[in-house]
Amino acid sequence: MNRRINFMGYRLSGSKCLGICLMLTFVMGCYLAALPIRYEKEALPNPVRQRITSQETPKKRLAVLVPFRDRFEELLEFVPHMYSFLNRQKIPFHIFIVQQKDNNRFNRASLINVGFIYSKKDYDYIAMHDVDLLPLNDNLKYDYPAAGPMHISSPKTHPKYHYDTFIGGILLVTREQYELVNGMSNNYWGWGLEDDEFYVRLKDAKLTVMRPSNISTGIDNTFRHVHDKTYRKRDMRKCYNQREVTRRRDRETGVHDVSYKLHNTHTVAVDGLNVTVLNVELICDKNRTPWCQCPEPVKAAKKT
Structure with missing residues (x-):
């Protein structure tokens, strides 16, 4: 049965109506396709930066503190040697020449106190390091000494000093350990004994001094000692009551009261390797330590 539909006043059959609808749909589609289309900009989420986490704990930073005065020939050997040695161990470090x-x-001890104060904000531990002692054995590890101060230059391997309580030469100490014992005594002007007094401080604080193990080298080939004692004589004079005072444990002075002026700092390159030089004036309290300036010994007149 062919139905008729009234469309806009016209009576159309069903088949014609369907054809018109299809035509209108086609025309509307073409019209809409020709229109410009505007897109609403969607709010994009903030970019997410992927965090890459390492399974390894970042290494602690080492400040190598070198007490120094007028030993430039030794410094020229020390800097490239230590850069090479510590880079092989992948130790994050910087050298400070105090x-x-x-x-x-x-005054070696006071200079180390000053170096510690300067570096402690950015470094986790220090190496109290003589400029004339160069490690040769790669098994001497300069790692963070969490278990206790690490004496690298053990009496069994140091070229000169072999008594059990010796901790001079090269000693690694954490920031917390150094502050616990109030650093080093400021009473030691001239050569010697400041490291022996520091050993007593560590012992009183119940800190055990550790030493390298499994070192197959000995006193002749673990370190290179570049000090020439005929060219650079040790200042071993004793004057006033110095001998009496410096033989006792100092319970008064330390890193908290070291008296000094930091005149300036410089970045200096040795063979292209940067170190920081701290130019320090140590201030002596002559009422406490008059031996900071010993009078030169009077030479006996020759008999004629």
């Missing part, structure tokens, strides 16, 4: 710039006698 140079004494005053007329007082050399």
Whole structure:
């Protein structure tokens, strides 16, 4: 049965109506396709930066503190040697040359105190390091000494000093360990004994000094000792009551009261390797330690 539909006043059959609808649909589709289309910009989420986490704990940073005065030939050997040695161990480190710039006698301990104060903000542990002692054995590890201060230059391998309580030469100490014992005594002007007093401080604080193990080398080939004692004589003079005072444990002075002026700092390149030089004036309290300036010994007149 062919139905008729009234469309806009016309009576159309069903088949014609279907044809018109299809035509209209086609025309509308073409019209819409020709229109410009505007897209609403969607709010994009903030970019997410993927965090890459390492399974390894970042290594602690080492400040190599070198008390120094007028030993440039030794420094020229020390810097490239230590860069090569510590880079092989992949130790994050920086070398600080703490140079004494005053007329007082050399004070190794106070210079280390100053170097510690300067570096402690950015470094986790220090190496108290003589400039004339170069490690040769790669099994001497300069790692963070969490278990206790690490004496690298053990009496069994140091070229000169072999007594059991010796901790001079090269000693690694964490920031917390150094602060616990109030650093080093400031009473030691001239050569010697400041490291022996520091050993007593560590012992009183119940800190056990560790030493390298499984070292197959000995006193002749573990270190290179570049000090020439005929060219650079040790200042071993004793004057006033120095001998009496420095034989006792110092319970008063330390890193908290070291008296000094930091005149300036410089970045210096040795063979293209950067170190930081601290130019330090140590201030002597002559009422406490008059031996910071010992009078030169009077030479006996020759008999004629």
